[in-house]
Amino acid sequence: MPEVITKDGAIKQDSWVVVSRPEDGESLNMPEQPALIPADLWLAGKEHFEGRDDIGVWFDSHDEPEILEGLVNELPLIAVNFPKFADGRGYSIARLLRERFGYENELRAIGDVLLDQLQFMKRCGFDSYALREDKDASKAARALNFFSQGYQAATDTDVPLFRRRAS
Amino acid sequence: MYVYDEHDRQIAAERVAQFRDQTERALAGELSEDEFLPLRLQNGLYVQRLAPMLRIAVPYGMLRSEQLRRLARVTRDYDKGYAHFTTRQNVQLNWPALEDVPDILAELAEVEMHANQTSGNCIRNTTTDQFSGVQVDEVADPRPYCEIIRQWSTFHPEFAFLPRKFKVAVNASEKTDRAAIQVHDIGLQMVRNDQGELGFRVHVGGGLGRTPMVGPVIREFLPELDLLTYLEAVLRVYNRYGRRDNKFKARIKILVKALTPEGFAEKVEAEWSHIKDSPTRLTREAIERIQGYFTEPAYDALENATELLASQRFDNRQFDQWLSHNVDSHKKPGYAIVTLTMKKTGTPPGDVSDTQLEQIAELAEQYSFGEVRVTHQQNVVLADVRQDQLFELWQSIEPMGFATANLNTLTDVICCPGGDYCALANAKSIPVAESIQRRFDDKDFLYDLGDIDLNISGCMNACGHHHVGNIGVLGVDKKGAEFYQVSLGGSSHHDATIGKILGPSFAQEDMPDVIAKIIDVYVDNRKEEEPFLETYRRIGIEPFKERVYA
């Protein structure tokens, strides 16, 4: 069973599977376990998935989270893919899902997820991280907390440092 | 200038610990070279042709004496005893050892310095006019806003992995633009609206490099309290839609061009409408708190020392020349702004030794309230010198090599490190600067030519800002040999213009002659006091071409 890091740096076992986008003309290859499917395909077959707590969605870094505006909380889990760790689009997608569309359930970083990006991910609203397999999960807790505070407001805090200083 | 509080100190200390951890993991092989690369770049660490190079941030160019002394010590203990002022108001060390970098950062953090985001695809050091706060005609002091941007952009969790590097510059004078804001990713011109409220005119998508562009205005007036939310909107649009498939098309200028400035502005406004009133919106108190760090020093109540200076000038011609070229007027009577030039012929532009750094620290304490500013022309400014002490100051800096009275003239060359130091270079740049400085060593002739910006870059990355030089020189590689392409008519000021390429490139040994011919055409054609750029604009590039390629 794959491991996933939680926001507190703990390791949890998890059975969610990421279902990749099917080739043209092919249909989704649904597994037995809980599945994350491409967000647009979930939207297209929404009636079909209604009320299921074992179906979530994933966005790729070039996808537009706007397509799920108003629907996000119907999903138990949303994942955002980092095809390469240096592709920073996922951070914006996460903040939009949380701050603009009010998503409240689990938000997971998947793909090229490394240690040194975890704290940025946490600050942008991710609360679970599918750390790349070759990375040492025991170091995640430290990496999530390199900094005890940040200058900016983000998903994790409404209060930028300039407002904290004032009070 | 800004002083850290306990929050800044804590963040700085945590940053040093983080980078130490990252360096250890890299050295232990737990981080691959690819994975460590952006982490070290975001800490200003390049691996260069000869050794690593560490770029240390000098936020908007401001340095205190204790910081200069610490820099001197660091160059002595960890490097070869000299540092280099860059064209972006930062300082570079050319020879530190990778494993020493965490210790260097710890030493710097003690004096409130760091190397955060001095490289990499993130928001870089915000730059501004080196005469901020002391010039006569500024709308307001831009430095508090630069500090506000510095804090907002430091480890911003959403914008640490942008498509490409991102540079912001702020200018506050309506007449001059010493910060070259129109060739930055975001250029902020401080303005007042009809109601007298303070705000910014926002330029986006300027830049040099392979596709030089002057940044169009996307908002005529942005109220000051909206600064950060609006920047956040611009950055979010860029982060989401900027190209990531091709490094050469990844700067925001390409996105602005693709969407058109109007189209880009619309996207930003749409994004901004959602976050305009978010907690990131600045408060009056937050701005005032930062402004409190940039109050005027304890100036003496003085009169202008006009008569004294007149007699000193009369007695000493060199002092007279220095005063006319390297000293600018100050907003307070009895004070002056002095630029120490780091452009002595024979020394690479911007290079300073440890001893010189200490001398500058000393001078700052003695003559200018213990502060200096680094300029993007690679010089150092003492912003608050009493006029009645100018002569004494000049006498002491003359032997130190800081009084070369060539500020803004042809030999005050902006020059990148080029092939002598930089791994990306196509050609050397320092020897070209030097050969031109040697060719034009006649001061009277130089002064007669007036202000001419000569900018030299060793490759297309344009660290020497060659596109916006009145005369620009670019190192190019021609079948493995070093050649130089010349462009004319560039400007980085309010009339920002990208220079035009003169024609086929030249060998290094021909460069002084080529520049001399260009200057001859100017001298033959100029009308009275007409500066180089105006003559060029009037007569066009043809007469220059004819003479140079005759």
Ligand code: SF4
């Ligand atoms: S312009 Fe090119 S050669 Fe010069 S410092 Fe920049 S990257 Fe190096």
